[in-house]
Amino acid sequence: MANQLMPALEEDGGCEVVQIYNRSSGPAELLSKKLHKASFTSTISEIDKDADIYFLAISDDAIPFVADQLMSTIPLDAIGVHCSGSLDLNVLPFERKAGFYPLQSFSPNHEVSWRWIPLIITAPDEDTWLALDEIAGRLSSSVYRMTDEQKSVLHIAAVFANNFSNHMLTLAESICTEQNLPFEILKPLILETFSKAIVSGPRESQTGPAVRGDQKTIEKHLKLLEERPQLANIYKVITKSIIEN
Amino acid sequence: MANQLMPALEEDGGCEVVQIYNRSSGPAELLSKKLHKASFTSTISEIDKDADIYFLAISDDAIPFVADQLMSTIPLDAIGVHCSGSLDLNVLPFERKAGFYPLQSFSPNHEVSWRWIPLIITAPDEDTWLALDEIAGRLSSSVYRMTDEQKSVLHIAAVFANNFSNHMLTLAESICTEQNLPFEILKPLILETFSKAIVSGPRESQTGPAVRGDQKTIEKHLKLLEERPQLANIYKVITKSIIEN
Numbered sequence: 001m002a003n004q005l006m007p008a009l010e011e012d013g014g015c016e017v018v019q020i021y022n023r024s025s026g027p028a029e030l031l032s033k034k035l036h037k038a039s040f041t042s043t044i045s046e047i048d049k050d051a052d053i054y055f056l057a058i059s060d061d062a063i064p065f066v067a068d069q070l071m072s073t074i075p076l077d078a079i080g081v082h083c084s085g086s087l088d089l090n091v092l093p094f095e096r097k098a099g100f101y102p103l104q105s106f107s108p109n110h111e112v113s114w115r116w117i118p119l120i121i122t123a124p125d126e127d128t129w130l131a132l133d134e135i136a137g138r139l140s141s142s143v144y145r146m147t148d149e150q151k152s153v154l155h156i157a158a159v160f161a162n163n164f165s166n167h168m169l170t171l172a173e174s175i176c177t178e179q180n181l182p183f184e185i186l187k188p189l190i191l192e193t194f195s196k197a198i199v200s201g202p203r204e205s206q207t208g209p210a211v212r213g214d215q216k217t218i219e220k221h222l223k224l225l226e227e228r229p230q231l232a233n234i235y236k237v238i239t240k241s242i243i244e245n
Numbered sequence: 246m247a248n249q250l251m252p253a254l255e256e257d258g259g260c261e262v263v264q265i266y267n268r269s270s271g272p273a274e275l276l277s278k279k280l281h282k283a284s285f286t287s288t289i290s291e292i293d294k295d296a297d298i299y300f301l302a303i304s305d306d307a308i309p310f311v312a313d314q315l316m317s318t319i320p321l322d323a324i325g326v327h328c329s330g331s332l333d334l335n336v337l338p339f340e341r342k343a344g345f346y347p348l349q350s351f352s353p354n355h356e357v358s359w360r361w362i363p364l365i366i367t368a369p370d371e372d373t374w375l376a377l378d379e380i381a382g383r384l385s386s387s388v389y390r391m392t393d394e395q396k397s398v399l400h401i402a403a404v405f406a407n408n409f410s411n412h413m414l415t416l417a418e419s420i421c422t423e424q425n426l427p428f429e430i431l432k433p434l435i436l437e438t439f440s441k442a443i444v445s446g447p448r449e450s451q452t453g454p455a456v457r458g459d460q461k462t463i464e465k466h467l468k469l470l471e472e473r474p475q476l477a478n479i480y481k482v483i484t485k486s487i488i489e490n
Contacts, residue, residue, distance in 0.1 A: 086459075104433055104437060105441070105452050107450070110441070116433045117433055118433065153420060153423075153469060156469060158434055159480075162437075162438045163487070165411075166447050169405070172447075173448065175402040181389075181395070184387075185389065186402060193406070193407045196352065196355070197435070198432055198435065205352070206408065207408060207411075208404055208407065210412075216305075221404065224394075224397055237478065245419070
């Protein structure tokens, strides 16, 4: 995420990125080269002491550790920001702190357009909120201020919408593979499913045996899944949920 | 589906649709008007007796009943075809029979492009297969001949890929709604999820706490879901499946 956020902060966010820190100097140097005049370092004690905002765009596990080390280095009135979707603000020891969470799934080879990424800002005080909102508003057209708890619940929703729906596709793929069917065969259906969910809403576009109450087909499917008890269990649990929702 | 299949059979399938039957004459007339010179009827005994192929593009429940009635009306060497994804061929009493199952989800207000719809043909004898394959090949660039059992397993895969993944979006929407968050906030993530799954494959593009083995986040989410035991159960079951897959 850092690799896409830092250039965006310079290009559209109105920020001057002064330095990139990474525990390995290779990636730090690589990213600094994408920026106007950012230096780079892999030594925490060499981190620049004059910045206004410090972004911790690093893995959740590393945040408390790096934040504690940073605490003794950076100015008291600087804002320490983490970019985690699941961590609360209390993991940050700074006087002024905020969360800056882009609700998107990032991958190295695919550049995303920041304009459409919802940015979730958590900030306990008004000054900090205003500073982050100014930057976020230049990057994206949808900026939300939330409490830690609201953000956590949103993160759960994102797990369902992204991770769990994707896993359903993985299971579908594995069923096809077992039958020597190409996953390609499901792609037109998948495309239709998601464009309908986006356009008409998922509840309205639900189809299939469960929502039709088609017990005959459900029982037939469960019989065919008899030798794959874990898959059969998922089938039962989700079918029940569709019927009850 | 009949409303989209019949015009396609005429336009691209090289067929002449001679008649539309529906138990209500309104819909039968409406569809016949979209065709070159098809008559319409709502009386089974008035069904045309000279056609080569009879398509039963009707609900699964109605297929055995209508097929039995049709049996005494149509020529012995005509092909009786159902369009169900879940019914086997043995529900059809005809001498020559086939399944013609478009693997797509149809809705009244959205025209689909037949070129990209996988057509699954089940046909016990070669003559029938050739007749159906000729038509199917004119409509779509992906035609598959399968046994009843292969088709049933494919249907299960489609339930996971379409119905179950869509239900994950419905649950995500309901979590948002409870927190007064608009479903809009998840749409960029959903679009990214499915384009990645299509391009790179779902297994390769799986992200989230489960695949990372991030127990802290999983436990935090389960705690937040404590008051929604059914949702918590789905969370547990799918998380377990992601970890084990």
